[in-house]
Amino acid sequence: MKKISDISLIVCGFLLLLGSCMEPDRTIVLNNPHNIRGVVSYKRSFNDLNDVQLATAKRIGIRPIASRKDAEDEVESSHLTRIAPCERYDVDSLTHSIPYLIPKAEALLDTIGVNFLDSLKQKGLNPNKIIVTSVLRTKDDVKRLRRTNGNASLNSCHFYGTTFDVSWKRFVKVEHPEGRPMQDVGADTLKMVLSEVLRDLRKADRCYVKYELRQGCFHITAR
Numbered sequence: 001m002k003k004i005s006d007i008s009l010i011v012c013g014f015l016l017l018l019g020s021c022m023e024p025d026r027t028i029v030l031n032n033p034h035n036i037r038g039v040v041s042y043k044r045s046f047n048d049l050n051d052v053q054l055a056t057a058k059r060i061g062i063r064p065i066a067s068r069k070d071a072e073d074e075v076e077s078s079h080l081t082r083i084a085p086c087e088r089y090d091v092d093s094l095t096h097s098i099p100y101l102i103p104k105a106e107a108l109l110d111t112i113g114v115n116f117l118d119s120l121k122q123k124g125l126n127p128n129k130i131i132v133t134s135v136l137r138t139k140d141d142v143k144r145l146r147r148t149n150g151n152a153s154l155n156s157c158h159f160y161g162t163t164f165d166v167s168w169k170r171f172v173k174v175e176h177p178e179g180r181p182m183q184d185v186g187a188d189t190l191k192m193v194l195s196e197v198l199r200d201l202r203k204a205d206r207c208y209v210k211y212e213l214r215q216g217c218f219h220i221t222a223r
Contacts, residue, residue, distance in 0.1 A: 029182045032124040038192030039199055042168075046198065046218060048208035053157045053221040056208065060222070061102055061160025065138045071098060080161055081106040083135065088113030090172045092133045096145040100136045102161040105222040108207055109164060112220075115197045117174075120190075126182045127174035128190055133217050134158060134165040162222050168194060169216040194218070 039045040062078040065071045075082075080100040085091050088110055091099055101109065109132065117127055137145070137158035146154075157163035168191045176182050198209050198218060210219040 027180060029126060029176060029180055031126055031183050031185060033189065034124055036123055036189065036192055037196065039195045042195060042211040043213075045195070046202070046209040046211040048202075048210050048221075050155065050157065050210070053163065053208045053210065053219075054155055056223055057157040057160040057162040057221055060104065061162040064159035065136075067138050067140045068098065071100075071136075071138055075100055078161070079103070080136070083109065083132065086113075088117070088129065089166075090129050090131045091135075092131050092167070094133075094135065096141045097135045097137045097158060098141075099132075100161060101164060102222070105162050105164065108201070108220070108222045111206070112166065112197060112201065115201070116194055119193050119197055120185075123193065125185050125189070125193070128171040128185060129174060130194065131167045131170050131172060132164055133167050133215075136161050157219075157221050163220065165212070165215065165217040165219050166194070167217050 062074070062080065065074045074080075079102075081103050083091060083099045083101055083106060089112075113130055116130055120127055135158070137156055139159070142154060142156050142158070169187055171185075171187065171190045173182065173184065198207070198220070201207050202209050205223055207223055208221045212219050
């Protein structure tokens, strides 16, 4: 009887092992964050005012475009680069801008997206992409925007294809390639990591950055 009992236990154990191998692994991928410091103050760390950004935008950017209609011809002649959602960043539904940047600004955006993902990985956090909320604006775009946003400047850096806004309130979670559930990372934590990325690029003289509280974004101009 003992032999039969032992054999039964072995068979049951084998079936349980086989069943666990056949079932897909739905284990939640947990975050194990470490070494996240952020910056001492967003407002003090990212305080490059419009006049500073505008001087560089005028020097390296395109001529301001009057309207969306004019933009069609200007895009081709100005050698602007179209940006679109990709593995490095996402692009919001743009209502007051069009998705074009000069090559230098597009390269900066790529670098921010790559460095952000790399930093999340190094800190033990699940991957998330930044969201671009505003890009190149025509003069007509700014006029329309000023009806609802009094902070929209008539001397906007967004005229020159050098400048883009990146949200610090919203991010896009990157799904696990095998479909495994992933624990959400809080927006405050992601904002801290993004601030470290921007701080380093700003220190390297790659960009100017203004922390926009009301608009919930970092206003960034390539240098």
